[in-house]
Amino acid sequence: MIDIVAMRISRRGFLKGAGATLACSIVDLKALCKDTNLSKPISDLERPKIKGRILFPGDADYNEERKNYNARFDLSPASILFCNSDNDVIEAVKWARRNKVPISIRSGGHSYEAFSLIDKGTVIDVGDMTAVTLNAKKTIAKVQPGITLMPLCETLWKDQRVIPVGSCATVGIAGATLGGGYGLLARSMGLTCDNLIGVKMVDCHGNIVVADEHQNSDLLWACRGGGGGNFGIVTEFTFHLHPIENVSIVRLRWKWEEAADVMRAWQDWACQVDDKMTSILTVSSKKAGALLGLAMYLGSPAKAQSLLNPILDKVKPKKFSVVSMPFIKAQREFSGLPTKHAKNDQSKDLTEPVHARLHSRFKSTSDYVRANLDDAAIKVIIDALSEVPSDSSCVQFDSYGGAINRIPVKDTAFCHRADTKYCLHYQISWAQAANDIKNVNWINDFRKAMQPHVSGYAYQNYCDRDISNWGHAYYGDNVGRLNSIKRKYDPDNFFRFPQSIVG
Numbered sequence: 080m081i082d083i084v085a086m087r088i089s090r091r092g093f094l095k096g097a098g099a100t101l102a103c104s105i106v107d108l109k110a111l112c113k114d115t116n117l118s119k120p121i122s123d124l125e126r127p128k129i130k131g132r133i134l135f136p137g138d139a140d141y142n143e144e145r146k147n148y149n150a151r152f153d154l155s156p157a158s159i160l161f162c163n164s165d166n167d168v169i170e171a172v173k174w175a176r177r178n179k180v181p182i183s184i185r186s187g188g189h190s191y192e193a194f195s196l197i198d199k200g201t202v203i204d205v206g207d208m209t210a211v212t213l214n215a216k217k218t219i220a221k222v223q224p225g226i227t228l229m230p231l232c233e234t235l236w237k238d239q240r241v242i243p244v245g246s247c248a249t250v251g252i253a254g255a256t257l258g259g260g261y262g263l264l265a266r267s268m269g270l271t272c273d274n275l276i277g278v279k280m281v282d283c284h285g286n287i288v289v290a291d292e293h294q295n296s297d298l299l300w301a302c303r304g305g306g307g308g309n310f311g312i313v314t315e316f317t318f319h320l321h322p323i324e325n326v327s328i329v330r331l332r333w334k335w336e337e338a339a340d341v342m343r344a345w346q347d348w349a350c351q352v353d354d355k356m357t358s359i360l361t362v363s364s365k366k367a368g369a370l371l372g373l374a375m376y377l378g379s380p381a382k383a384q385s386l387l388n389p390i391l392d393k394v395k396p397k398k399f400s401v402v403s404m405p406f407i408k409a410q411r412e413f414s415g416l417p418t419k420h421a422k423n424d425q426s427k428d429l430t431e432p433v434h435a436r437l438h439s440r441f442k443s444t445s446d447y448v449r450a451n452l453d454d455a456a457i458k459v460i461i462d463a464l465s466e467v468p469s470d471s472s473c474v475q476f477d478s479y480g481g482a483i484n485r486i487p488v489k490d491t492a493f494c495h496r497a498d499t500k501y502c503l504h505y506q507i508s509w510a511q512a513a514n515d516i517k518n519v520n521w522i523n524d525f526r527k528a529m530q531p532h533v534s535g536y537a538y539q540n541y542c543d544r545d546i547s548n549w550g551h552a553y554y555g556d557n558v559g560r561l562n563s564i565k566r567k568y569d570p571d572n573f574f575r576f577p578q579s580i581v582g
């Protein structure tokens with residue numbers, strides 16, 4: 080989510096999750112975990128010998144720490160193990176294996192469908208592992224999995240370096256990278272996973288496995304877009320760094336009534352303009368009335384403006400600006416944090432588990448577009464956004480092409496490249512549990528109505544339990560290789576969740 084509308088609308092108060100969602104999770108778990116020890120209370124088992132915190136139901140922080148970013152989920156793990164070293168993670172995995180306790184893996188806790196939480200099982204949480212170390216030449220960074228995006232950007236900015244990431248401050252680098260990682264530098268520098276050159280992982284036996292181009296390169300391949308929760312627990316990422324200074328930020332606002340013309344003009348332009356320009360278009364519900372363009376350009380405002388002419392000539396915006404600013408200022412502005420945080424370097428505060436308190440109920444899903452939407456498809460979008468059960472709804476268009484599409488589809492587990500033009504990101508959020516069904520139905524019906532017009536693929540980081548053919552939708556033809564890598568590194572399917580690679 081590049082947080083124009085979505086982040087603003089997701090900053091509502093927390094409400095407890097729906098019983099329907101809870102029931103669904105228990106059914107999933109029983110089906111998945113026939114060989115586990117769910118019947119035995121965890122308090123009857125030996126205590127895991129980790130140095131980090133351990134929380135059980137009834138402990139003071141338990142209720143805060145069991146929350147997912149999406150308040151639609153209300154899961155109650157039997158314990159949460161906060162690991163703060165490789166040894167802790169090793170001990171946690173060995174303890175869970177010995178005691179047949181089902182686990183989930185959590186870093187930033189932003190999974191749309193709460194795949195990093197588990198009802199009645201144990202959450203292995205690496206959110207306290209947040210170190211970032213640069214090599215002497217400042218070309219490579221070793222990054223622990225618990226750091227979230229804004230503190231990571233702040234740390235790297237001190238050396239005028241960047242890893243291309245999304246803009247939401249509190250998303251974890253781990254989940255983002257392992258499922259892809261799209262942001263406003265993606266067309267110029269690639270996805271986050273495209274800049275990943277190594278991982279250190281604790282496998283299902285509690286052994287450390289290192290994957291890079293020289294050893295276990297198949298596992299590195301899998302972690303570049305297909306690794307979230309599937310093969311082991313990543314305790315360190317190695318990334319290639321890019322230099323960064325000022326960027327040009329483009330903001331456009333049109334009248335909502337011009338949405339169809341703007342969508343047509345944007346899709347002709349966004350994925351074939353200069354690679355240094357990454358843009359997104361957000362069309363909100365008709366009632367909210369927002370029609371916004373945003374772009375980051377690695378070059379001067381004058382050049383950015385000239386590149387925009389084809390779209391400006393087609394539909395004249397109501398408001399338009401291009402401003403040069405330090406990259407970090409732009410990242411703070413789009414971080415979704417309250418302005419007082421965004422304006423200053425508050426990276427210390429940001430290491431708090433903010434995912435535990437900043438959220439609403441939401442449902443989001445996605446499609447990929449490989450051939451431009453025709454008028455019939457654009458009408459489906461306009462019609463859906465004209466009749467919404469919650470005004471806090473939108474479709475965001477994320478431009479692809481450039482550096483993303485230059486990588487061959489088979490070179491990484493992330494398959495949404497080649498002729499992919501853009502990602503459609505459908506979003507709706509609301510406050511009351513009583514409205515869950517109508518809002519979820521709206522988005523499911525919307526996505527269904529779009530199917531004749533789109534590619535059949537979906538973005539794995541915008542995971543959606545309601546996509547039944549998710550293996551193909553998320554990974555395309557790469558799913559076969561992911562299955563064989565699963566059989567090699569996790570033959571007993573210890574790491575599993577409702578949409579995990581099964582082997």
Ligand SMILES: Cc1cc2nc3c(=O)[nH]c(=O)nc-3n(C[C@H](O)[C@H](O)[C@H](O)COP(=O)(O)OP(=O)(O)OC[C@H]3O[C@@H](n4cnc5c(N)ncnc54)[C@H](O)[C@@H]3O)c2cc1C
Nearest residue numbers: 080186187188189190195245247251254255261307308313
């Ligand atoms: C508000 C918001 C804004 C977003 N904006 C963007 C955006 O701009 N661009 C974008 O591409 N995506 C975006 N996303 C989606 C985001 O990339 C995914 O939700 C991502 O998976 C979150 O990672 P996490 O570590 O925070 O979540 P978690 O819930 O902790 O983990 C997500 C998945 O990864 C697994 N996992 C977590 N840590 C590890 C680990 N150490 N080893 C192995 N597996 C692990 C989990 O088991 C789970 O399956 C956004 C999400 C939200 C809620």
